[in-house]
Amino acid sequence: MSRNLELFERAQQSIPGGVNSPVRAFRAVGGTPRFFARGEGAYFWDADGKRHIDYVGSWGPLILGHACPEVVEAVCARAKDGLSFGAPTELEIEMAELLCATVPNMELVRLVSSGTEATMSALRLARGYTGRHRIIKFEGCYHGHADSLLVKAGSGALTLGQPSSGGVPPEVAGYTTVLTYNDCAQIEDAFKQYDDIAAVIVEPVAGNMNLVPATPEFLQTLRRLCTAHGAVLIFDEVMCGFRVHPRGAQGLYEVDADLVTLGKVIGGGMPVGAFGGRREIMQSIAPLGPVYQAGTLSGNPVAVIAGLVTLKRVLEPGFHDALAATTRKLVDGLQNVAAKHGAAFSAASVGSMFGIYFRAAPPASFAEVMEADKEAFNRFFHAMLDRGVYFAPSAFEAGFVSAAHGALEIEATLAAADEAFAA
Numbered sequence: 001m002s003r004n005l006e007l008f009e010r011a012q013q014s015i016p017g018g019v020n021s022p023v024r025a026f027r028a029v030g031g032t033p034r035f036f037a038r039g040e041g042a043y044f045w046d047a048d049g050k051r052h053i054d055y056v057g058s059w060g061p062l063i064l065g066h067a068c069p070e071v072v073e074a075v076c077a078r079a080k081d082g083l084s085f086g087a088p089t090e091l092e093i094e095m096a097e098l099l100c101a102t103v104p105n106m107e108l109v110r111l112v113s114s115g116t117e118a119t120m121s122a123l124r125l126a127r128g129y130t131g132r133h134r135i136i137k138f139e140g141c142y143h144g145h146a147d148s149l150l151v152k153a154g155s156g157a158l159t160l161g162q163p164s165s166g167g168v169p170p171e172v173a174g175y176t177t178v179l180t181y182n183d184c185a186q187i188e189d190a191f192k193q194y195d196d197i198a199a200v201i202v203e204p205v206a207g208n209m210n211l212v213p214a215t216p217e218f219l220q221t222l223r224r225l226c227t228a229h230g231a232v233l234i235f236d237e238v239m240c241g242f243r244v245h246p247r248g249a250q251g252l253y254e255v256d257a258d259l260v261t262l263g264k265v266i267g268g269g270m271p272v273g274a275f276g277g278r279r280e281i282m283q284s285i286a287p288l289g290p291v292y293q294a295g296t297l298s299g300n301p302v303a304v305i306a307g308l309v310t311l312k313r314v315l316e317p318g319f320h321d322a323l324a325a326t327t328r329k330l331v332d333g334l335q336n337v338a339a340k341h342g343a344a345f346s347a348a349s350v351g352s353m354f355g356i357y358f359r360a361a362p363p364a365s366f367a368e369v370m371e372a373d374k375e376a377f378n379r380f381f382h383a384m385l386d387r388g389v390y391f392a393p394s395a396f397e398a399g400f401v402s403a404a405h406g407a408l409e410i411e412a413t414l415a416a417a418d419e420a421f422a423a
């Protein structure tokens with residue numbers, strides 16, 4: 001029996017489904033999840049000792065690759081001086097100053113320990129600041145697992161939200177209106193229909209329905225309507241922040257957000273999230289204002305140093321362009337290989353995020369994402385896994401390239417893809 005299977009069977013005895021986050025369970029693609037023992041650069045090794053080229057990067061954070069020596073050394077050194085104080089440290093100021101200097105419109109920022117905390121807190125803040133209850137989100141966007149965000153679209157536009165998770169009270173879901181991503185007419189209508197909209201939250205480059213970038217017109221429409229109606233525009237950049245542009249999606253699209261949520265890359269593999277934005281809004285947070293938000297381990301020095309070291313590398317001149325070029329080589333190469341085999345396949349990238357789609361052209365909406373051939377993806381996923389290339393175990397996830405991925409890894413990936421498409 002493989003060690004991966006042995007561990008998976010053992011894990012299921014004490015952990016629900018054997019995993020601590022559902023998509024790890026391989027339910028969508030079938031088969032046994034790989035348990036990982038070690039990572040280095042673009043590679044990681046599973047419990048059977050098999051090496052994989054990693055295009056998941058811990059779902060985004062590992063922009064410098066696995067076990068980046070600079071990050072690991074900084075974490076080890078910092079840990080020797082204490083893991084957490086539950087009191088302020090100078091490092092947190094350094095992180096906040098760096099974020100405020102880099103992310104447009106970020107005048108004040110608070111650190112948390114996950115993306116979910118960041119989005120949940122940003123929503124509470126938007127509600128507290130506006131004194132309104134309603135949240136607008138878009139189908140296919142994931143913003144963490146807070147109750148009011150675990151709502152997907154009803155069948156028609158502007159239908160009352162239906163909880164898409166058990167355990168979410170209908171009263172809570174009822175304050176969440178789900179609209180179609182990239183549909184400007186629907187959001188115009190929503191602002192005519194509702195006078196209680198506190199916030200519009202959006203992934204400006206969506207990475208949770210595979211990769212689907214917003215159109216510039218869509219984001220400009222959100223900005224215009226939020227300004228006109230006094231609603232808070234939240235860019236959820238937990239995934240796309242520091243991946244699509246050095247200044248995030250605001251930099252890429254030149255559209256201003258009121259609040260921005262961050263996570264993943266800003267922790268460099270350690271648990272760090274953040275939400276921040278316009279001073280006037282952020283001043284509503286405790287202890288300055290009436291909106292409560294807190295965290296025992298928020299801003300702990302070991303996590304913060306991992307993020308700081310990572311961010312400083314990411315912000316070096318040329319870093320983003322080089323990483324984006326590597327990512328483009330990957331998606332162009334995959335498209336060429338697929339075309340050679342006559343497969344209905346397309347691929348796209350924004351910065352170091354990419355999407356692979358088993359349909360002729362990249363999707364522009366959730367509905368188009370759903371039209372992709374999921375069975376073909378699953379066969380491709382396993383064929384690549386067998387050949388030591390690890391893509392996300394779901395047709396609906398974006399992929400990530402790190403600075404540790406070089407020409408060697410891209411060539412090896414394309415050679416594996418050639419065999420996989422042939423098979």
Ligand code: PMP
Nearest residue numbers: 114115116142143144236238239
């Ligand atoms: N927002 C977005 C856009 C995300 O991609 C994620 C995680 N995939 C989250 C929020 C939640 O972050 P976390 O898993 O750290 O709670």
